[in-house]
Amino acid sequence: MEDTTNSSDLRDFKEKVIDIRDLRKSFGDNHVLNGFNMRLFKGENLVIMGKSGSGKSVLIKCLVGLETADSGSINIMGHEVTELNRLLLDKLRAEIGFLFQGSALYDSMTVRENLEFPLRRHKKRFEKSMDTNAIVMEALENVGLAHTLEMMPSELSGGMKRRIALARTLIIRPKIILYDEPTSGLDPITSKEIIELMLRIQKKYETSSLIITHDVDCARVISDRMILLVDGINYAEGKYNELSKAQDPKIKAFFK
Numbered sequence: 073m074e075d076t077t078n079s080s081d082l083r084d085f086k087e088k089v090i091d092i093r094d095l096r097k098s099f100g101d102n103h104v105l106n107g108f109n110m111r112l113f114k115g116e117n118l119v120i121m122g123k124s125g126s127g128k129s130v131l132i133k134c135l136v137g138l139e140t141a142d143s144g145s146i147n148i149m150g151h152e153v154t155e156l157n158r159l160l161l162d163k164l165r166a167e168i169g170f171l172f173q174g175s176a177l178y179d180s181m182t183v184r185e186n187l188e189f190p191l192r193r194h195k196k197r198f199e200k201s202m203d204t205n206a207i208v209m210e211a212l213e214n215v216g217l218a219h220t221l222e223m224m225p226s227e228l229s230g231g232m233k234r235r236i237a238l239a240r241t242l243i244i245r246p247k248i249i250l251y252d253e254p255t256s257g258l259d260p261i262t263s264k265e266i267i268e269l270m271l272r273i274q275k276k277y278e279t280s281s282l283i284i285t286h287d288v289d290c291a292r293v294i295s296d297r298m299i300l301l302v303d304g305i306n307y308a309e310g311k312y313n314e315l316s317k318a319q320d321p322k323i324k325a326f327f328k
């Protein structure tokens with residue numbers, strides 16, 4: 073295993089928001105995670121790359137309690153996920169934003185209604201007197217789409233839908249955002265716009281982001297650090313520039 077991590081790389085990132093230790097998950101004889109370790113620091117953009125079927129989705133599901141790990145520990149902002157009851161898990165999930173490939177907008181709702189939806193679900197976290205209109209407008213302005221407020225999803229392009237989905241993720245002010253393939257299915261120019269938007273938002277709200285992607289360009293631009301998931305472990309980690317020059321064939325395969 074090639075360890076390209078340099079402790080000085082982490083000088084700006086001190087506070088851990090996610091700490092995964094020795095995570096193991098099998099389905100019968102299929103050993104998917106074999107002792108995976110990962111730390112995500114506050115304000116950091118961490119990219120995880122792994123080939124298809126390597127266990128990225130299983131990892132995310134364990135992280136948010138949708139799958140139960142066989143062993144290991146998952147600590148999110150001081151809470152051990154593997155020990156939380158349903159209620160506390162839901163509370164913790166409310167601090168986490170998701171932008172999944174399938175996080176489609178509701179087609180029968182306007183953009184405004186789509187954005188109001190998570191506010192209603194998380195209303196306990198917001199003031200009773202919250203100005204929903206102002207919050208929705210701010211979220212839309214963040215993604216440069218204030219003019220789409222009363223539009224239906226069918227009137228939007230794929231890139232616009234992705235930006236609205238990002239606005240919907242942000243509206244609950246998550247401390248951590250999990251992105252699953254944020255640029256998949258988008259053309260290179262729209263992908264670049266989405267990546268720039270993710271970077272802007274990260275800076276503005278100081279969110280910590282875990283980004284799962286196959287998109288090497290996305291990884292290069294957005295990552296502060298990367299982890300390569302191979303054979304169920306964090307096979308290599310480091311900055312894009314370090315990993316992309318590594319000689320190990322398993323690492324090289326990611327950057328072809």
Ligand SMILES: Nc1ncnc2c1ncn2[C@@H]1O[C@H](COP(=O)(O)OP(=O)(O)OP(=O)(O)O)[C@@H](O)[C@H]1O
Nearest residue numbers: 099100102104122123124125126127128129130131
């Ligand atoms: N609920 C399940 N039951 C049985 N096997 C599962 C289950 N969920 C995932 N797996 C298996 O775990 C392995 C990892 O799957 P996972 O979906 O995490 O891959 P991935 O890295 O996200 O792939 P992709 O990039 O193609 O989305 C696969 O072999 C898959 O068949």
